[in-house]
Every structure is written in structure tokens, then in C-alpha cells.
Amino acid sequence: MASRTKVKRIEPSFGGASTGDELSVSAEDRVVRPAKQKSRSAGKGAKGRGGRASRLRGGLFGWFGKAVYWSLVLGLWGGIAAAGLVVFYAARMPSATTWEVPxxxxxxxxxxxxxxxxxxxxxxGGEAVGLHEMSPFIPMAVVAIEDRRFYDHFGVDPIGLARAFVQNVLEGRVAQGGSTLTQQLAKNLFLKPERTIERKVQEVMLALWLERQHSKEEILELYLNRVYFGSGSYGVEAASRRFFGVSARNVTLSQAAVLAGLLKAPSRLSPARDPEAAEERAQVVLAAMRDQGAIADTDLASAMSAPAARAAAYWxxxxxxxxxxxxxxxxxxxxxxxxxxxxxxxxxxxxxxxxxxxxxxxxxxxxxxxxxxxxxxxxxxxxxxxxxxxxxxxxxxxxxxxxxxARRQPGSAFKPFVFQAALEQGARPDSTRNDAPVAIGKWRPENYEGKYYGRVTLTDALAKSLNSVAAQLARDAGVDRVIEVAHRMGINSKLDRNASIALGTSDVxxxxxxxxxxxxxxxxxxxxxxxxxxxxxxxxxxxxxxxPKNTPRVVRPDIVGMMNAMMMRTVEAGTxxxxxxxxxxxxxxxxxxxxxxxxxxxxxxxxxxxxxxxxxxxxxxxxxxxxxxxxxxxxxxxxxxxxxxxxxxxxxxxxxxxxxxxxxxxxxxxQKAVPLQAIEPAGFQRDEAENPATGAVRRPAVGVGESTASSKSILSIILGN
The missing domain is CATH 3.40.710.10 (DD-peptidase/beta-lactamase superfamily)
Structure with missing residues (x-):
């Protein structure tokens, strides 16, 4: 078997001895070349001074750059989000072609x-007053304190918004508002008093629309006639009459300053609640008017010397x-x-x-x-x-x-109808009754303090307001008759059908x-x-x-004369x-x-x-x-x-x-009295000649200082005077 030849593996190396086959990077190949070596002593100085300064500069400018960068990014996205909200809320509003001032x-x-x-x-609570009709001090004061750039902006005031933002940041609270008068009018006319982003966006859009559709004078007139001034007063006319008792046409400079000052806090600054606070705010308004050249120093001094406005807490x-x-x-x-x-x-x-x-x-x-x-x-x-x-x-x-x-018992003030019922059935003022304790069923009426006078005329009985006699008359005439007389004369309330009606126990x-x-x-x-x-x-x-209606005669002339003679006695010598x-x-x-x-x-x-x-x-x-x-x-x-x-x-x-x-x-x-019921029904009128609507005998329509003298003329004719 052939033997294998062992091959040596060659690993890449960095920084060692260079060979042709090695993978290495030289200093010339680097993007940023390292600085040359310095002496140890020089290196220490650089490290102690320049190194710290370099890190400080790098950290400061690095943080600032990042802040600017991210601010721009966030601002861009915020603007996109705001635009999106505007588009979203605008889509929720009715078409602008349907907008109109209510x-x-x-x-x-x-x-x-x-x-x-x-x-x-x-x-x-007040009639509309044209801008040209009202006191010129009113619009001057309102513009001076509420929207000094009213005649310069287009419905929204960026300068005013920026100024209000800075002032609020400096004071750490909401010290100024950025809304223009046009925005306030838009809010009052179209929107609900909600503090939401949607409402604010809609307010701005409506303000821009108002400025396109109406002149500055029309906008200011609309505002002054609809804004709330406190104490239940909407509009400048209602407020002027409420607080000063004069029309908005006659308001003075100091009064106009009070009205303009109320707009900041109508309830809290109302002269009806706190006249001193209203006056203090009015002086701020006057100062603003002077600063803007609306009034002179002499006008300011004169207005500030006027006493604080005082108004009743309510009408x-x-x-x-x-x-x-x-x-x-x-x-x-x-x-x-x-x-x-x-x-x-x-x-x-x-x-x-x-x-x-x-x-x-x-x-x-x-x-x-x-x-x-x-x-x-x-x-x-x-x-x-x-x-x-x-x-x-x-x-x-x-x-x-x-x-x-209010329905209350009339007491004895009801008795004339009882006595009239008796006269209409034949009694006369000089007719007599026995004033003594009387029982009508289980009811036993008593005179005031229990006093009784025996035999008395009806005139004396009415003058002394004797309950016993009134009860007897009601019994004799009949309760139904008494009720009929009272209703005929003008009582509209339901009257209880009982004997005590003679003493006025039914509410009227x-x-x-x-x-x-x-x-x-x-x-x-x-x-x-x-x-x-x-x-x-x-x-x-x-x-x-x-x-005037065709009102009927409800009492015969002779009964009128007798009743008047009897009740005159009540004033002359009675109760x-x-x-x-x-x-x-x-x-x-x-x-x-x-x-x-x-x-x-x-x-x-x-x-x-x-x-x-x-x-x-x-x-x-x-x-x-x-x-x-x-x-x-x-x-x-x-x-x-x-x-x-x-x-x-x-x-x-x-x-x-x-x-x-x-x-x-x-x-x-x-001359004997004839019962009314026998010849004339309730609510009668005898004939056209006597009907007040036909003119022969006219119903008296007199006021203080006037009267009719028909009774005197009749008497003169009869007596030959």
C-alpha cells in the first residue's frame, strides 16, 4: 500500500514576516493612517491637554448636532401629523358651501x-346694535384688550400666538390666549365649548372662512352682539343695560373699559359680583387703549377717576x-x-x-x-x-x-259676591239680618274675636265684615248662586261647593x-x-x-250703585x-x-x-x-x-x-229690585244700545284721571238738575 505524503497547512497571518502567499494589509492600504510615533514625554502632554479638549469638543458638538438633527426629524414628522389631523378633522366637517352665520x-x-x-x-337679552350705532369706545376697548392686531391678521394671528406662547412659558401658566376675535366668534357661532384638538382645528378653519366672507367691521359687530358679558347678558346692549342702566349707544369710556374687561372672565369680573375687580380690570383695558394710541393721557386720567361700576346682583x-x-x-x-x-x-x-x-x-x-x-x-x-x-x-x-x-284663600274679600247675590234676589243695603251665632249643618261660623251686634243692616254687616251675616246670606241665596255671581264677575278658579264659601275658603x-x-x-x-x-x-x-272684546254687562246699574255705596262704608267707617x-x-x-x-x-x-x-x-x-x-x-x-x-x-x-x-x-x-235671574241670564247684555262695543253706551276705557259720568247725568235728568 502506497504511503500518503503529509501536506503542511498554511494559515494566513497579520503583522508577521511577509511571504508572497500571505494575506496582509500594509499601513499604506489603510483609509486613515496612524500618526507618527512621538517621544514619550511629548505623548504625555498631548494626552493630558489636547486629548481632553478633543473629547470635550467632540461630545458637545456631537450632542448639539444630534439634537438639531432629531429636532428637524421630529418637526418634519410633527408637521406631517398636524397636516394629517387637519385633513382628518376637515373631512369630518360639513362642506364649506353649506356654512353660514346662524x-x-x-x-x-x-x-x-x-x-x-x-x-x-x-x-x-338685548336688541342688536349696529357698530355705527353703539358708543365708539366699545369696539376700541374690546380690540385693544382682546385682539390688538385685529385689523392686520387674516383670522389667525401667528404673531399673537407666538407672543402668548412666550409669555405663558415665562410665567409658567396660561397668562395669555392666542385666539383672535374672529376665532372667538367662530367658536361662539358654530362650536361647542370643548377643549379638544378637533375643536381648535375647526375653530381655525371657520375663522379663516369668516374672514373671507365678511369684512372686519361685520365680524366685530357680530362678535359684540353675541358674546357673553356675564350675569345673564349676551350682547353689548344687554350688558350695558344690565350693568349701567343705559343703552350701548350711550356708554362712556370708563363703562366701555368695564365691558371689555369682562370678556376675560365674565362671571368672576362682573360688577354685580365684584365691582372692585371689575374696576381693576377696566384700568388694565384703559392702559392698553392708551398704549395703542386709541385714547390720550387726559382721557385715561378722566376715565380712571370714575367710580367703580356697581350693579345689582340680579334684576x-x-x-x-x-x-x-x-x-x-x-x-x-x-x-x-x-x-x-x-x-x-x-x-x-x-x-x-x-x-x-x-x-x-x-x-x-x-x-x-x-x-x-x-x-x-x-x-x-x-x-x-x-x-x-x-x-x-x-x-x-x-x-x-x-x-x-299664587292661589290663596281670599277670606272676607270674597264677601262682596255673597252680598251681591243677595241684592240680586231682592235684598237692599238697608235690609237687616240678626248678627248672632248661627249653625249651618255642622258648620258654625264665628265673627272675628267672637263679637256679635244683633240686628244690623247689610251695609253695616259688610263694613264690619260679620261672618254670621255673610253665612246667612249665602245660605239664603244658595251656594250655587254665589258661585255663579263670582264667576260672572271674573273669578276663573274652581270654587268649592260648600257653605264656607261665604267666608272665602276657595283659593284664588x-x-x-x-x-x-x-x-x-x-x-x-x-x-x-x-x-x-x-x-x-x-x-x-x-x-x-x-x-276690545264685546264684553258683557255683568251687573245691573242699580246693583252697582248699591254695592258701591255699601263698600264705600267699609272705607269710611269699617275695617x-x-x-x-x-x-x-x-x-x-x-x-x-x-x-x-x-x-x-x-x-x-x-x-x-x-x-x-x-x-x-x-x-x-x-x-x-x-x-x-x-x-x-x-x-x-x-x-x-x-x-x-x-x-x-x-x-x-x-x-x-x-x-x-x-x-x-x-x-x-x-223701584223695587227685580231678581236678576228672572230677567237676565248669567253674563247677560241687554241690547246693542247698551253694549259697550256698539258705542251707544260705551264701556269705559279710562285711565288715571278719567271717568264716566253717566250715573250723574241720569240722576240730573230724573231730578231735573
Whole structure:
């Protein structure tokens, strides 16, 4: 067998002895050649100084370069992401061709009979005011503090954004906002108050669209008429009237600064909440206006010296009870309110002031002593127009309208309808009844403090408010008859069919009870109640106008005369003596069990006024009756309302008082009262000649200082005077 020859394996080597077959790399082949060897001493110095400096420079510039690099990369990707978000959120928005500025919520301007403003109601609470109409200080102040570059940017202000960003970083908090007025308007018009990226992107896009579609002046006008100024005030007109009691047309420089200052924090800076904070912010606004050349130094000094604006915590005026009632009635008259309207009411602002003063003063002075917290007053003229209405002690504390909504027992103030039912069935004011304890079934009514007077006339019984006699009359006339009379006169509430109705145990509102007394004042015609005379739009187009109805005569003239003579006695010498003020007046007091309600409803030939005092929770008052608080308030109001006017007699009183002479002339038999039911049904009107709508005998539509004198003319003719 042949022997194998052993072959030696050759391995590659680096750095050893060179052979032709070896794989090796020389120094010349390297990309970076090594530095030449230095002496040991020189090497140490380089290593100690240059080496450290080289590493420091390399590390610093290396880190900076990486930071710049990655910043550019991240910025690029961030821009791509932002663009993607914009595209994404833009795709979620409706097409720009469908965008339009939404209609401003309509305003309801409510004015008194003389044109004076009562209130503005609606979503904005103020009418729209053109930029050229409002005080020039308002737009100047708002632009100065909210968007100084408003007239220079295109809807979004990059400079303003950068400035706000720097300021916020320096202060470590959100000290400035970067939104322009156009962006704020876009947010208010189109978007919900959400703090999201989507909403911000949409805000910017809408702002750009607004700037393309509208001029700067139009954008600013839209903004000022819709922005929220706090305390329930939307728009500059509502805010001006809310805080200063003037129109935006008449706002001063200092007031404009307050308004502009509110935009930063409407609730916190409201003059109604913190007048000092509002004034401090206003001075910042004034300084900004001066710095931008909008006002001079003299203007600044003058405005800063003005006192801080002070506003009531809420609308406190009692006229707001009227405004609330009007807002309830408007939809029934013209349907849904789709644009600004002007509502002309029947309310007299002077009388409204007197009414509020009479209620508020008495409660402020006697509330604690008499344990009374609320009051209400309604005053109606002979046509049925409400001239004044107070629904409570203080509208700011309670907006519940006790005049038209609260149902309370009227007590003895209901008795006139009982006595009228008796007269219509043949009784006369001088008819007598025995005032003594009486039992009607299981019911035993008692007089006030248990006093009884024996044989008394109906006139004295009504003047002294004797429960025993009223119960007897209701029993004799019949409960159904009493209810029919009350409803015929103007009571709308359901009345309980029981004997105690004679003492006013069924609930009624002050408004309907007062209205039911109006036929006594106007000669026998039912009151055609109304608050609203006319509704127009700003252009003057009439949308609604009150037209008197064909109201029926509900009381015969002779019954009117007898009732007025009887109730005049109540004021002259009965429970309402404190009501007398120099005019011929009549009425009836009422006090319910345990003094839970105190009433007086009285009238002259011009006005019928009802007053109520009590507590919302029905708690008894202390030493408060219809003959005390209620008559005092009535007196104060009516005396002021009739000041300087010549007295006018009540209808039919002179005719009734001349009855004995007439009996002698004509014969007593011709003057006997005929039961109304026998010849005329409930709610009757005799013929067209007497119907107030036909003009022969007109329904009196009089206000303060006016009256009818038909009863006097008839008497003069009969007596030959």
C-alpha cells in the first residue's frame, strides 16, 4: 500500500514576516493612517491637554448636532401629523358651501305704555346694535384688550400666538390666549365649548372662512352682539343695560373699559359680583387703549377717576314680573318668536314704581315684627288693562309671581259676591239680618274675636265684615248662586261647593280677585284683562294689536250703585278706614284663619287695586290683617297714583243715595229690585244700545284721571238738575 505524503497547512497571518502567499494589509492600504510615533514625554502632554479638549469638543458638538438633527426629524414628522389631523378633522366637517352665520336669537323688547323700556328678553337679552350705532369706545376697548392686531391678521394671528406662547412659558401658566376675535366668534357661532384638538382645528378653519366672507367691521359687530358679558347678558346692549342702566349707544369710556374687561372672565369680573375687580380690570383695558394710541393721557386720567361700576346682583325691579308674564303670553298671540319684536304693554312705569315701593317698604319695615315675608299688588283700569303688577317682595330673591300664579284663600274679600247675590234676589243695603251665632249643618261660623251686634243692616254687616251675616246670606241665596255671581264677575278658579264659601275658603289669585272687582268701578262691565297692547317688529309692522272684546254687562246699574255705596262704608267707617285718601273709594278687606293671608281689594272710578300679604309656606303672620298692612299699602299706592287729580264719584252711588227722593217722585213700587235671574241670564247684555262695543253706551276705557259720568247725568235728568 502506497504511503500518503503529509501536506503542511498554511494559515494566513497579520503583522508577521511577509511571504508572497500571505494575506496582509500594509499601513499604506489603510483609509486613515496612524500618526507618527512621538517621544514619550511629548505623548504625555498631548494626552493630558489636547486629548481632553478633543473629547470635550467632540461630545458637545456631537450632542448639539444630534439634537438639531432629531429636532428637524421630529418637526418634519410633527408637521406631517398636524397636516394629517387637519385633513382628518376637515373631512369630518360639513362642506364649506353649506356654512353660514346662524341667525341671531331673537330679542323681545318689552316697553311700558309710555315707551319706556321694561326689559329685554330672549336668548340674548338685548336688541342688536349696529357698530355705527353703539358708543365708539366699545369696539376700541374690546380690540385693544382682546385682539390688538385685529385689523392686520387674516383670522389667525401667528404673531399673537407666538407672543402668548412666550409669555405663558415665562410665567409658567396660561397668562395669555392666542385666539383672535374672529376665532372667538367662530367658536361662539358654530362650536361647542370643548377643549379638544378637533375643536381648535375647526375653530381655525371657520375663522379663516369668516374672514373671507365678511369684512372686519361685520365680524366685530357680530362678535359684540353675541358674546357673553356675564350675569345673564349676551350682547353689548344687554350688558350695558344690565350693568349701567343705559343703552350701548350711550356708554362712556370708563363703562366701555368695564365691558371689555369682562370678556376675560365674565362671571368672576362682573360688577354685580365684584365691582372692585371689575374696576381693576377696566384700568388694565384703559392702559392698553392708551398704549395703542386709541385714547390720550387726559382721557385715561378722566376715565380712571370714575367710580367703580356697581350693579345689582340680579334684576331686582318688580317690572320683571310683568316681563315674565308677557313672555308667557306672546307665543299665544303671534306664535313662535322668530325675529326681534317690540311688545308694547299696558303697564305704567310710574305706577309700577309706586306699587313696588308700597310693598317693599312695608315688608322691610314690618317683616320681622309681623312675621311677613311676601306681598303682591295688582292695579287694573276700567278697561281691564293692567297698569301695575308686583309679584313679590324682591324679584332678585324669588321670581315666582304671586300676583298671577299664587292661589290663596281670599277670606272676607270674597264677601262682596255673597252680598251681591243677595241684592240680586231682592235684598237692599238697608235690609237687616240678626248678627248672632248661627249653625249651618255642622258648620258654625264665628265673627272675628267672637263679637256679635244683633240686628244690623247689610251695609253695616259688610263694613264690619260679620261672618254670621255673610253665612246667612249665602245660605239664603244658595251656594250655587254665589258661585255663579263670582264667576260672572271674573273669578276663573274652581270654587268649592260648600257653605264656607261665604267666608272665602276657595283659593284664588290676586289678579283674578282684583279683576272681579272692576265691574263695580266701571259701571257693571266685565274686565277684559290684558297686559299687551301691541306687538310690532323693528320696522314698525304690526304683528298683533289688542282689540276690545264685546264684553258683557255683568251687573245691573242699580246693583252697582248699591254695592258701591255699601263698600264705600267699609272705607269710611269699617275695617278699611286706613285706606281712605281723599277720593271716593270702596273695597273689602280679608283675613284668613290664623292670619295666613291679609287682603284688601279696593277701587276708585279710575283704578281697581288688590293687595295681598302673607308667607309662601303658609305660616301665620303676627298681628297682620287686611285692615292693617294691606290697607296701608293700598293707601300709599293709590294716593300716589291719584295725586293732583280731581276726585270722581263712583258709578251709581249718587243715584242710589237719591233713592228716597225718587221713590217719592216715581213711587216705591217702581223701584223695587227685580231678581236678576228672572230677567237676565248669567253674563247677560241687554241690547246693542247698551253694549259697550256698539258705542251707544260705551264701556269705559279710562285711565288715571278719567271717568264716566253717566250715573250723574241720569240722576240730573230724573231730578231735573
Amino acid at each position: 341667525d341671531r336669537a331673537p330679542n323681545v323688547k318689552i316697553v311700558a305704555v309710555d315707551g319706556m323700556l321694561i326689559a329685554n328678553r330672549g336668548a340674548n 331686582t325691579g318688580s317690572e320683571n314680573y310683568v316681563a315674565d308674564r308677557v313672555m308667557d303670553e306672546v307665543p299665544d298671540l303671534i306664535g313662535e318668536v322668530g325675529s326681534d319684536i317690540i311688545v308694547e304693554t299696558t303697564v305704567d312705569q310710574t305706577l309700577q314704581h309706586f306699587a313696588e315701593l308700597s310693598i317693599r317698604t312695608l315688608i322691610d319695615q314690618n317683616g320681622a315684627k309681623n312675621r311677613v315675608s311676601q306681598g303682591a299688588l295688582v292695579s287694573i283700569d276700567n278697561s281691564g288693562a293692567i297698569r301695575a303688577m308686583v309679584g313679590g317682595h324682591d324679584y332678585a330673591k324669588s321670581q315666582f309671581d304671586r300676583a298671577s300664579e 289669585t290676586p289678579l283674578e280677585l282684583t279683576a272681579a272687582y272692576v265691574p263695580y268701578a266701571n259701571g257693571g262691565f266685565k274686565a277684559d284683562l290684558h297686559f299687551i297692547r301691541r306687538i310690532t317688529n323693528p320696522a314698525g309692522e304690526v304683528l298683533y294689536e289688542f282689540k 278699611a278706614k286706613r285706606a281712605a285718601f281723599g277720593w271716593p273709594a270702596a273695597g273689602k278687606t280679608g283675613t284668613t284663619q290664623n292670619a295666613r293671608d291679609a287682603w284688601f281689594v279696593g277701587y276708585t272710578a279710575n283704578l281697581t287695586t288688590g293687595v295681598w300679604f302673607g308667607n309662601d309656606d303658609g305660616q301665620p303672620m303676627k298681628n297682620a290683617t287686611g285692615g292693617s298692612l294691606a290697607t296701608i299699602a293700598w293707601h300709599d299706592f293709590m294716593a300716589a297714583a291719584h295725586e293732583g287729580l280731581p276726585p270722581v264719584p263712583l258709578p251709581g252711588v249718587e243715584f242710589y243715595r237719591a233713592q228716597p227722593k225718587l221713590d217719592a217722585i216715581i213711587g216705591a213700587s217702581a
